[in-house]
Amino acid sequence: KAGVTQTPRYLIKTRGQQVTLSCSPISGHRSVSWYQQTPGQGLQFLFEYFSETQRNKGNFPGRFSGRQFSNSRSEMNVSTLELGDSALYLCASSPSGQGRETQYFGPGTRLLVL
């Protein structure tokens, strides 16, 4: 099976712009989670989607949003970018996001905000 894929891998934006990141989960996985990784804050949970519905949400401002499509692919959007949004954004998928499951991570999208 193909692993979790994320596009693009690298992105440079300027403050105030918006950005959309994409994640394709492992085939058959319906739960998709997003994490932000920065040197200062470490790995922080953003949100989880299951069956096109946001099921869990972390402690991030409303500028961070996401959605999931019927084929389980997910996108996350960050509006009005700030310098502090520079980070590695990781996507993870699992079959249902419940029970004894493992999350499988993609390679990440590295976002640089100038």
Add this chain to the structure above:
Amino acid sequence: AQSVTQPDIHITVSEGASLELRCNYSYGATPYLFWYVQSPGQGLQLLLKYFSGDTLVQGIKGFEAEFKRSQSSFNLRKPSVHWSDAAEYFCAVGTPTNAGKSTFGDGTTLTVKP
């Protein structure tokens, strides 16, 4: 809410020496515990996981971890470290109802001396 502490930010060991990376968790019930490894610029790769049962779990690349409920710990060990093990290691905790939302420690960076 669950939390994870990795007390060692950085560890240096000589190639061939043994390794132990510490992880302490906080969670009211039996947690689901994971160790991941991340090479520079890459996503997270699962090394091993614990859900229940035998408290000593074997993983990939010769790693093992032991769950000690009395100490709220899940330390990662390897008997003989290879230069290719140099990377950042993350301990994470999940729960049965929120497998799509993991809480990560701050990570331990491993340097291997020749």
